[in-house]
Structure formats: C-alpha cells, structure tokens
Amino acid sequence: MSNDVLIKVDNVSKKFCRTLKRSLWYGVKDVVGEVFCRAGNQDDLRTGEFWSVKDVSFELKRGECLGLIGPNGAGKSTLLKMLNGLIKPDRGEIRMRGRVGALIELGAGFNPILTGRENIYVNGSVLGLRKKEIDRKLEAIIEFAEIEDALDTPVQNYSSGMKVRLGFAIAAQMEPDVLLIDEVLAVGDAGFQMKCFNKINEISQKAAVIFVSHSMHYVGRISSDVLLMGGGLTVYSGKSVQEGISRYFENFQNKQLLISGSGKAKLEHLQLSTNGNCDADDLLEIDYGDDLQVQMQLSIDNSVKQFRVSLAFFDRTMQIVAECSSLAATGKHFSDLQDMCLLQIVIPKMLLSNGVYSVTFSVTGVDGNDWGEVLLRCQNAKQIKVMGGFPMAFAPVQLPSNWLLN
Amino acid sequence: MMSNLALKETVYSPDSQLRNPRLLVREMLADLMASRGLAWRLFVRNISAQYRQSLLGYLWAFLPPLFTMAVWVFLNEQNIINVEDPGIPDPVFVLTGTVLWQTFVDAINSPLKVVNESRGMLAKINFPREALILAGLGEVLFNFAIRVLLLVAIFTWFQIAVPATVPLVLPGVLALITLGLMFGILLTPLGVLYSDIGRGISIITGFWFFLTPVVYPMPKSGIAAEFAQLNPVTPVLITVREWLTLGRASQLTGFWIVSTVSVVFLLFGWLLYRIAMPHLIARMSA
Structure with missing residues (x-):
C-alpha cells in the first residue's frame, strides 16, 4: 500500500439474502462458522442469496474525493458499511488508514427526551469525540447548527431539519483522515445544504472522502473520482466525473415518445x-x-x-x-x-x-x-x-x- | 503533506478474527478502554431519559421487590405456604432475596436489551461495542444501589444489626451480576436474530424464581432440594444473603465454583458478542 493511499479496496464482495427467515439462519451459521474459524472467502451463493456488492476495487488518497453513485439498490450503502467496518466483506479485502469518520445517519443515538445540549455530548461520544474535545468545540457546534434558542429543549420538539443540523454540526467536528458520507444533504433547507457542502469540501482537502449522493450537481462539484455502481457491480470507475455522471443518467433514460x-x-x-x-x-x-x-x-x-x-x-x-x-x-x-x-x-x-x-x-x-x-x-x-x-x-x-x- | 505512515491501519477481510487471536485480544482490550467514556454517556443518557418522562421516577426501582415482599409475607402469615424459619424476620428475608434475585434478572436481561435498543446506532456507526454492555452493567448497578436504600430502611425498621461480613456483600453482588451477565451475553447473538430468545428469557426467569431459594430457605430434602443444588444461582444468592444478614456462609464452595466458571464464560461471551456483531448487523434491517 503506497504511502498516501488511505483507502484500498480490493475485489470486495458481499452477499445478502432475500428472505428474512433464511437470512437469519445464515446469520447464525456465519457466527458459528467464525467461532470455529471456518470463515474465509466465500465464493458460492447459498439458496436465496445474491451479490449485493461484487468485485469492487478502488484506491483513494488524501485530498481525493470519490463520488459513489448509482441507482437505488446498487450496493452503495452496503459498500459504505463495509468500509466503516460495520459488516464484513464475504470476499476481498479492505484496508483503511487513520481515523475514520462517517456521516451516515445524522443524529443516530439522539435521545428524544434529552435536550439538544445533552445530546451533543451523547452523540459526540458515539462518534468517538472525548468529553474535553466536545467541551472545546461546543460553541462551534452550536453556532454551526444555528439552534441557540432550542439548545435546552428536548430533541423530540425539534423539526427534522433542526435534528439534521445538530447532527451534522456534531459530526463535522470530527477531524477524520477518512470521511464517509451517505446522502446527508438531502434534508435541511438550501442555506444549510450549502453550508454543509462547503464544510465537506473543506474537510475533503485534508482527508480521503467517499461521497454517496443522488444529487449529481453536488457530486460533480466535489468529486475528483467517480465510482458508478449498478446491481452490485462496478459500471464505471475513473477520474472522469462527467462521464460517470452521464452514465448514471443512462439508467433513467426515458426515450419513449410521450x-x-x-x-x-x-x-x-x-x-x-x-x-x-x-x-x-x-x-x-x-x-x-x-x-x-x-x-x-x-x-x-x-x-x-x-x-x-x-x-x-x-x-x-x-x-x-x-x-x-x-x-x-x-x-x-x-x-x-x-x-x-x-x-x-x-x-x-x-x-x-x-x-x-x-x-x-x-x-x-x-x-x-x-x-x-x-x-x-x-x-x-x-x-x-x-x-x-x-x-x-x-x-x-x-x-x-x-x-x-x- | 502529512505522513500517513504513523496512521493506524485497519484491515477488513472475510477471515475469522480468531485466526489472529493476539490482535483480537489486543483490540478487545483497547476497545474496552476506549469505550469507558461512551459507556458513561450512554448510561447517564438512559438513566436520565428513563426517569424524566415518569411521575413516580425512581420509585419504579423500589416497587417490584416491595410488592413481591408484601405478597410473600402475606402468604406466609396466612400459613398458605409453609417455609422453615430462616432465622431473621420474614420481611427482611424475603426482601433481601428478591432484591438480589431482581439484580440477577436485570443482569441477564441487560445485554440483549441494550443491544436491541441500539440497533439503529449499531447499524450506522462504528463505535466500541463494549460500551453498550458497560452502559447496561451501569444500569444494573444503579438499580441495585437504589434498592440498597430499601434494604437499609427495612434493616433499620426491624433493628437488625449487620454482621461483620457485610463488606463482602458488594463483591458478592458483583459475582451474582457476573453470573447473570454471562447468561445474558451468551444469549445476545441469537437473541438479536430471533425474538424467541427474549420472550424465552422472561418466561424462564419467572420459573427460575420459584426453583431458587429466594423467598424460602434452602430446602433440605426432596426434588426442590435437588433442583436448588443444581441451580447455579443458589450458592451465590444464598452466600450473599448470609453475608448480609447472618454473618456466615454455608455454601462458600459452590459460590467460588460458580463465580469462577461464570467469569470464564463471561469472557467467552464477550468474544462471541464481538465476533458475532458484524454478522448480526448484516442481518439487521437498516
């Protein structure tokens, strides 16, 4: 792995099962298999399984931003979960260097009964910030989220936009080497979207960023590389972001005369x-x-x-x-x-x-x-x-x- | 350009984490240390949220053992059930028993409960998973601490002098919690996948209560005695209660055997919990 590569994904695949009963049973088998060291590269699909992600490879260096795009169900979120270490690949290997930050679900871990201020500490800890770090960044978080007035109100009284603001403001305080972002700009008003986008842009100067979004407008502006997925496979991977985006839209070409x-x-x-x-x-x-x-x-x-x-x-x-x-x-x-x-x-x-x-x-x-x-x-x-x-x-x-x- | 050589490298592959046991143990210890701050936060969050939206608040921690005590004392007074004289006033005996039993049951339920409550977080954020178990343990200890107030009150009321062995009660309770936590954590992976486990636990602990000398003293003969003998909770619970009330320990050997075994299996349960987690998340709806 060369010195400045922070993410190296090598032929990674992950399978999923369509029916719940089978899926749960395979889950039990996988756990048992791992306990008895029988886990390893699994090449064949069991009954009812399909490749959710198949043979995806790429590398990303510091300062680069990969736009991960594709229609719904293309395997983007699964890939992101593997990169974040939440689930294990069934084949291939992922190497990540440094502190990994993930803006996947903003405000995960918020408790609705607690106030915004209390939730800043909870959410910050969940994201791996220490109490001292949060103390130091509290002002910045409050200012970024623009929720001064509602700070001591229970989060259940927040609008969905306010929750996302607070969630993003906390997450933006991480100083990650690798940042994973999954469609978080979709909520929030135009002003806040712009603010978030600028913040992500700022972080991406110093980190390797993977940006999942359906807003090609943002993808086109922020990405240095693009990976287009479809049905779990790599459809396009390369430096030409415009090419990737236009191939993305080919999925939805409605050439029919109306x-x-x-x-x-x-x-x-x-x-x-x-x-x-x-x-x-x-x-x-x-x-x-x-x-x-x-x-x-x-x-x-x-x-x-x-x-x-x-x-x-x-x-x-x-x-x-x-x-x-x-x-x-x-x-x-x-x-x-x-x-x-x-x-x-x-x-x-x-x-x-x-x-x-x-x-x-x-x-x-x-x-x-x-x-x-x-x-x-x-x-x-x-x-x-x-x-x-x-x-x-x-x-x-x-x-x-x-x-x-x- | 910042040098990336110093950065920690993490590798995710399909291989079993047990293939590299040294790395696994090192990571487990590192995560345990790293999870303390988060565990504390989650504990404070759970406790404050739990009692904030409630009128009776902390009273809820007192009520179940108080009711159990009232029922058993009533049944005893009316001679509906016949139990031997335990050597201390019935209410004290029953209340100490139910408080200890309740703590044991809390410990069994705790791991599955915290993991199920945190599904959303587990599926989205990579944080040290040990934090959930520790936060749950904190809650178990907290609820026990509240119930200690109940014990203090009843000891004062009946003017019972605590014996010299009372400092042993805390380690004893920790042994009881370890036993419960061991069962809980071993059942968690399966319980996350199948809701049968959660339901099963509540039915079985209901039965288990009657097969354990909680509200009656150790039976001397018959099937009840055999059950009590085989029951791993018996020696631990009885020993702690004796340390608390009578100043002796009639089942110390059993206490040590059960405690040692439960520590070993708790560690195994931790390992299982950890390596199972990615597989469980893959099967969770997200």
Whole structure:
C-alpha cells in the first residue's frame, strides 16, 4: 500500500439474502462458522442469496474525493458499511488508514427526551469525540447548527431539519483522515445544504472522502473520482466525473415518445438535420457551432384560428437547458391556416455543450387574449447529440466569446 | 503533506478474527478502554431519559421487590405456604432475596436489551461495542444501589444489626451480576436474530424464581432440594444473603465454583458478542 493511499479496496464482495427467515439462519451459521474459524472467502451463493456488492476495487488518497453513485439498490450503502467496518466483506479485502469518520445517519443515538445540549455530548461520544474535545468545540457546534434558542429543549420538539443540523454540526467536528458520507444533504433547507457542502469540501482537502449522493450537481462539484455502481457491480470507475455522471443518467433514460394535448394538432412529420445530414433512429449528431434545421409538418384542426410552436431541449437530468419559440422569434402567432402546415425552423449555431439532449415541442392554439390551449405536446420527439465542443464544459451552454490579453 | 505512515491501519477481510487471536485480544482490550467514556454517556443518557418522562421516577426501582415482599409475607402469615424459619424476620428475608434475585434478572436481561435498543446506532456507526454492555452493567448497578436504600430502611425498621461480613456483600453482588451477565451475553447473538430468545428469557426467569431459594430457605430434602443444588444461582444468592444478614456462609464452595466458571464464560461471551456483531448487523434491517 503506497504511502498516501488511505483507502484500498480490493475485489470486495458481499452477499445478502432475500428472505428474512433464511437470512437469519445464515446469520447464525456465519457466527458459528467464525467461532470455529471456518470463515474465509466465500465464493458460492447459498439458496436465496445474491451479490449485493461484487468485485469492487478502488484506491483513494488524501485530498481525493470519490463520488459513489448509482441507482437505488446498487450496493452503495452496503459498500459504505463495509468500509466503516460495520459488516464484513464475504470476499476481498479492505484496508483503511487513520481515523475514520462517517456521516451516515445524522443524529443516530439522539435521545428524544434529552435536550439538544445533552445530546451533543451523547452523540459526540458515539462518534468517538472525548468529553474535553466536545467541551472545546461546543460553541462551534452550536453556532454551526444555528439552534441557540432550542439548545435546552428536548430533541423530540425539534423539526427534522433542526435534528439534521445538530447532527451534522456534531459530526463535522470530527477531524477524520477518512470521511464517509451517505446522502446527508438531502434534508435541511438550501442555506444549510450549502453550508454543509462547503464544510465537506473543506474537510475533503485534508482527508480521503467517499461521497454517496443522488444529487449529481453536488457530486460533480466535489468529486475528483467517480465510482458508478449498478446491481452490485462496478459500471464505471475513473477520474472522469462527467462521464460517470452521464452514465448514471443512462439508467433513467426515458426515450419513449410521450404525446399529450387536446389532439387538435397532429404531427405528420418531423425531421432534424444539420449540414444536409438528417437524423437517424430519431438521433441527430451535430457539431458544436453548426446550424440546426428542423422541419415539421402539422395538421391543424379547423377550429384553431391561431397557434404558436415552441421547442425545448432537456439534458440527461431532465432539466430544461434551452428553448426557442415561434412567438419570441416572430413576435406574432401563426394565422391564415391551411389543413396542413409545414414549418421550417433554423437554429443558427448550436451553443449547447457536448452531450445528448432530448427535444420536446409543443403547439399551442390561441383564441383571443388568453394563454391558449395546448393542442399537441411531444416529449422526447427527437434527440440530438452535440459533439466537438469544449471538452471541459460544466455548464449546458457554451457562450461564444472574444478574449484579449493586454 | 502529512505522513500517513504513523496512521493506524485497519484491515477488513472475510477471515475469522480468531485466526489472529493476539490482535483480537489486543483490540478487545483497547476497545474496552476506549469505550469507558461512551459507556458513561450512554448510561447517564438512559438513566436520565428513563426517569424524566415518569411521575413516580425512581420509585419504579423500589416497587417490584416491595410488592413481591408484601405478597410473600402475606402468604406466609396466612400459613398458605409453609417455609422453615430462616432465622431473621420474614420481611427482611424475603426482601433481601428478591432484591438480589431482581439484580440477577436485570443482569441477564441487560445485554440483549441494550443491544436491541441500539440497533439503529449499531447499524450506522462504528463505535466500541463494549460500551453498550458497560452502559447496561451501569444500569444494573444503579438499580441495585437504589434498592440498597430499601434494604437499609427495612434493616433499620426491624433493628437488625449487620454482621461483620457485610463488606463482602458488594463483591458478592458483583459475582451474582457476573453470573447473570454471562447468561445474558451468551444469549445476545441469537437473541438479536430471533425474538424467541427474549420472550424465552422472561418466561424462564419467572420459573427460575420459584426453583431458587429466594423467598424460602434452602430446602433440605426432596426434588426442590435437588433442583436448588443444581441451580447455579443458589450458592451465590444464598452466600450473599448470609453475608448480609447472618454473618456466615454455608455454601462458600459452590459460590467460588460458580463465580469462577461464570467469569470464564463471561469472557467467552464477550468474544462471541464481538465476533458475532458484524454478522448480526448484516442481518439487521437498516
């Protein structure tokens, strides 16, 4: 193990059992097996068992932060529990160096009847802080948690956000060499989340951090490495955090076309193209900076007098990143309609960053002054894949700019 | 850059911890030392939370032995049951017996109770697991200390002079607690997995009470005598009560045998508790 590696995980696997009765019985067997020194690498699954974590390996040094991501049930928490020494691996080996801190369940060990102040001491001790350390850090904890007024109130009267604040404030006082964090930012208001995030960032400068979260936004900002798990296996492991994150979202790709609206408009034909190349299999590959052409044929019901069309681009996280609208571009609605309308749209210079985006469009009919009725909405109508843009992009849009060095 | 060479390295592997007994013992001792502060915190937390949400508070520690005493003294007075004269007033005899018995039962129940109450913490945080056992032991001692007040009161009421052997009572009680704790800790791993164990303990201790000379003196003949002879609690409980009331010890050999055996098995129980814990947590819902 090289000098600055703090966590070394070598082909670690853990199995679990689906039925409770069997699981408990295997538990008894495992304990007996260990007492008689029969424990060791276990390669075969017993009836009803499955690999919750299988053959995971990685190394982490001080100052590095591993984003551990994956859909629910991928084995992240199991892996974290093994790293924390709560459960034993069934195969492989884990080596940890130094003081290990875990922000896994904030406020575990809080007693609801006792006051916040009393619970600071209990929880601090559970996390391995000595009384003197807690005495010294009491002010900092109270200040960080921002609960001065409620300090001598029983914790059962705290809101869930307040409990998490207090829990995090205590845990943040550990000075660990290795820090394990399991989805603790999810609770708490935006201000406190930011504060926690900054604190974690600060700790991660001096420690090896493993960060489990479903907020890819935070993962992308804090991680130096990423490990994507799926079904207990390593799906992606490496330094390219963006790659890991975009593969994470592939789990949830909803490529299915969803059509909604009143039905007074129908899509007859839709084609995306760039430089004379059309989309294939509903996907258009386009270079950053090139023009995007959209050709759309709609049949509109006779009752509709005026309408407008808008296009929207969604990234993998289903966040809307860009849009364009006929009303914004032309300043008026389409009128003088025929049964069949052919629309030609040009979006000059694709400014989106590299990645895959889904295109959604909607047709809205207007009658008089109101906002109108949605005649047709096609979600995931097409996809575009932007290539050749700035490879180190973080934001979804790359603005063209001129730079001058004097 | 800080040097990492000085940092303690921990290895987790599927191998049995018993493969490296020297390391295991060293870790057990280190964790025992490290767990004292936490055990104290948990003990204070449990005690203060227990009595804070209660009107009668500490009275709850007195009530069970007082009621048992009242029932037995009543039955005795009415000659419903016939027991030999124990040599001291009945209420004193019965109360000392029930206080000691209750302490023994507390000790049996303690490990499983604290572990079950701390499931959430065990499944989330790695802290020295010995702290739970120590905190439970603290509670057992605390409840005994409260009941000592009851004994003081009844000794004063009946004007009983304590014999010279009274300083031996505390070590004697510790032996009784060791015996109870041994049973408790040996049953804990199975009890965490199966709730049958917890239920079983409460039924069995209920029976056990009647098979132990707690409220009646040591029987001289018959099946009751044989049961009492085989019962490991008998020599310990009787010896402590005699040290407390009569100033003699009629079952000292039995006391020593049981105490030695229970210390040995308590240590084994500790080992078992420790190596079982990761397996138990793996089977706990989290």
